[in-house]
Amino acid sequence: MIKLVDVRKQYKAGEDIIEILHGVSLEVKEGELVAIMGPSGSGKSTIMNIIGLLDWKFSGDYYLGDKKIAGLYDAELASIRNREIGFVFQSFFLLPNFTAAQNVALPLIYAGVSANERKERALAALNKIGMQHLADRRPHEMSGGQQQRVAIARSLIADPKVVLADEPTGALDSKTSQEIMDLIKALNKNDKKTIIIVTHDLKVGKQCDRIIFVKDGDITDKLEEF
Amino acid sequence: MTFGVYVSQMLENLFNAKMRSFLAVLGIMVGTASVVALVSGGELATLNALVQFEQLGTNLLSVGVQSADQGATQAVGTQVEVKDLETVKRKVATVKYVAGYTNLYQPISYAGNSIDGSIVGATESLAQILRIKMHTGRFVSNLDKDADYCVLGKNVAASVKQDGGGDLLGRQISVGSNIFTVIGVMQKAAQNPFMSSDLNDAIIVPLQSSLYLSKYAQIRNLIFRIQKNSNIAMAQKNITKVLNAVTSGKRFFFRSSQQILKSMDSQHRTFTWMLGFIGSISLLVGGIGVMNIMLVSVTERRREIGIRRAIGARSIDIQYMFILESIGLTMFGGFVGVLVGVLASYVIAVFAGWSFHIFPLPPIIGFLVSVLTGIFFGFYPAFKASKLNPIDALRSD
Numbered sequence: 253m254i255k256l257v258d259v260r261k262q263y264k265a266g267e268d269i270i271e272i273l274h275g276v277s278l279e280v281k282e283g284e285l286v287a288i289m290g291p292s293g294s295g296k297s298t299i300m301n302i303i304g305l306l307d308w309k310f311s312g313d314y315y316l317g318d319k320k321i322a323g324l325y326d327a328e329l330a331s332i333r334n335r336e337i338g339f340v341f342q343s344f345f346l347l348p349n350f351t352a353a354q355n356v357a358l359p360l361i362y363a364g365v366s367a368n369e370r371k372e373r374a375l376a377a378l379n380k381i382g383m384q385h386l387a388d389r390r391p392h393e394m395s396g397g398q399q400q401r402v403a404i405a406r407s408l409i410a411d412p413k414v415v416l417a418d419e420p421t422g423a424l425d426s427k428t429s430q431e432i433m434d435l436i437k438a439l440n441k442n443d444k445k446t447i448i449i450v451t452h453d454l455k456v457g458k459q460c461d462r463i464i465f466v467k468d469g470d471i472t473d474k475l476e477e478f
Numbered sequence: 479m480t481f482g483v484y485v486s487q488m489l490e491n492l493f494n495a496k497m498r499s500f501l502a503v504l505g506i507m508v509g510t511a512s513v514v515a516l517v518s519g520g521e522l523a524t525l526n527a528l529v530q531f532e533q534l535g536t537n538l539l540s541v542g543v544q545s546a547d548q549g550a551t552q553a554v555g556t557q558v559e560v561k562d563l564e565t566v567k568r569k570v571a572t573v574k575y576v577a578g579y580t581n582l583y584q585p586i587s588y589a590g591n592s593i594d595g596s597i598v599g600a601t602e603s604l605a606q607i608l609r610i611k612m613h614t615g616r617f618v619s620n621l622d623k624d625a626d627y628c629v630l631g632k633n634v635a636a637s638v639k640q641d642g643g644g645d646l647l648g649r650q651i652s653v654g655s656n657i658f659t660v661i662g663v664m665q666k667a668a669q670n671p672f673m674s675s676d677l678n679d680a681i682i683v684p685l686q687s688s689l690y691l692s693k694y695a696q697i698r699n700l701i702f703r704i705q706k707n708s709n710i711a712m713a714q715k716n717i718t719k720v721l722n723a724v725t726s727g728k729r730f731f732f733r734s735s736q737q738i739l740k741s742m743d744s745q746h747r748t749f750t751w752m753l754g755f756i757g758s759i760s761l762l763v764g765g766i767g768v769m770n771i772m773l774v775s776v777t778e779r780r781r782e783i784g785i786r787r788a789i790g791a792r793s794i795d796i797q798y799m800f801i802l803e804s805i806g807l808t809m810f811g812g813f814v815g816v817l818v819g820v821l822a823s824y825v826i827a828v829f830a831g832w833s834f835h836i837f838p839l840p841p842i843i844g845f846l847v848s849v850l851t852g853i854f855f856g857f858y859p860a861f862k863a864s865k866l867n868p869i870d871a872l873r874s875d
Contacts, residue, residue: 326793346782358785
């Protein structure tokens with residue numbers, strides 16, 4: 253489903269060129285639930301951004317499904333993000349002035365779906381995660397766990413194959429974290445979503461099928477303490 | 479993403495930032511209102527001046543008589559005389575009326591109080607040509623010859639009245655060393671560019687009398703009313719021919735209604751352009767205000783931009799979103815500004831005593847320009863927003 257081959261990422265800091273990924277190769281199969289773990293600054297977020305097509309300035313090869321991601325236009329990248337990838341973020345990233353239903357429906361706007369269908373599908377998505385009663389609430393009227401559930405509903409609305417979750421439990425207490433993990437595991441198991449979670453939390457990592465460790469811009473086999 | 483979605487998102491976003499939107503709208507509103515009010519005011523001024531002028535008719539022709547030799551004294555050459563006016567009328571068929579008049583300044587007083595005013599020596603045809611209406615009494619007539627009669631302009635009559643009141647007919651006004659009897663008072667005369675002096679501030683005496691009042695009095699101005707639909711250039715040529723035959727050493731300067739209308743029109747156009755320009759400055763300031771507020775909005779909504787990019791917005795979608803918000807602001811500001819501007823031009827008309835009229839062009843232009851302002855000043859912030867890197871945008875607080 254996702255394959256990185258010898259991916260390198262450099263950026264310029266003044267005169268110096270700093271390489272933050274030194275040729276990363278990894279593969280995630282369809283339907284897998286994978287955790288990417290590593291200390292801060294290890295490059296795990298950069299890997300996530302590359303996989304999520306938010307960062308397209310890298311060298312090496314990236315295959316998403318059977319597509320090679322190289323030399324695509326902004327509109328093509330946007331369309332892939334819109335239809336094939338769902339994002340879940342640590343601090344939820346809901347639009348503050350929008351209701352839960354409007355937030356969930358947002359990706360459909362860029363997919364060109366009609367207003368009625370957007371509303372219908374957003375309510376159905378909220379319903380599926382048991383949040384339909386909060387459809388008209390704005391983010392500040394919801395708890396963190398509720399907001400993250402809405403964000404997960406948003407990531408699924410366009411029915412992507414891949415969901416990328418960047419520290420999805422990082423802003424939540426342990427009980428709520430587990431609820432969110434249960435939801436993510438259910439999506440993986442029942443809806444066959446390929447899910448990649450970036451996390452610090454070993455408890456989260458251990459619930460995944462597999463953990464990919466990243467250190468200093470490289471994949472390592474060794475489990476180290478963070 | 480359809481246009482309707484862009485618009486509904488725009489309305490939602492603007493509504494969510496009410497205070498900011500209001501401030502942006504305010505600047506554009508004031509700018510548009512000032513453009514509309516100033517240009518409409520200028521147009522109203524033109525219209526009212528032209529209407530006043532056209533009441534006189536457009537078939538008038540005035541002639542200024544000057545010595546051909548600029549340095550010569552009065553004595554050189556032969557003057558235009560009263561009898562020559564009849565000759566011109568007889569010989570040039572297209573002349574309907576002709577009036578010659580003199581213009582002189584001598585101390586005028588009533589009951590020992592001096593009165594401001596000039597003296598115009600005229601014949602009864604002046605009243606016909608300039609359509610002078612009488613308040614009381616009558617205008618001077620050809621039968622008055624060199625009688626000591628006078629007709630008062632409206633303002634002169636008012637200053638005489640201050641000293642006494644009641645009926646002015648039959649009162650004695652002293653002009654220079656002579657005494658003239660009032661035989662009539664004129665209604666307010668419309669301003670007209672054919673007369674070198676304002677009739678409202680004048681005392682009118684029979685032409686012949688004025689020639690006796692001063693040895694310097696000469697008929698230096700003629701006014702003709704030409705038959706309707708006749709060739710003015712032709713009339714001009716024929717009149718010159720006759721005048722050259724009866725005078726010597728004189729040059730004649732013609733001004734026709736058409737010429738005057740044209741120059742009035744171009745003067746007023748310049749004036750209106752200038753007013754429009756002044757108004758545009760405030761619209762420019764309003765536009766800069768919109769740009770400012772849009773830039774703030776882009777900065778404040780960096781994270782929103784990042785979120786939208788992550789879930790599938792193209793950079794062009796972000797650009798459209800912000801440009802449309804800017805256009806939405808200026809359209810609303812422009813619309814309210816047009817209403818306020820038209821209202822202001824109405825107030826101007828009321829205070830200036832003009833008849834009011836709504837011109838379609840200033841509101842349309844004002845509105846379009848305000849929308850263009852939105853596009854122009856919205857472009858840079860929107861472009862900046864669209865070029866934000868999604869990762870940086872998401873990372874910002």
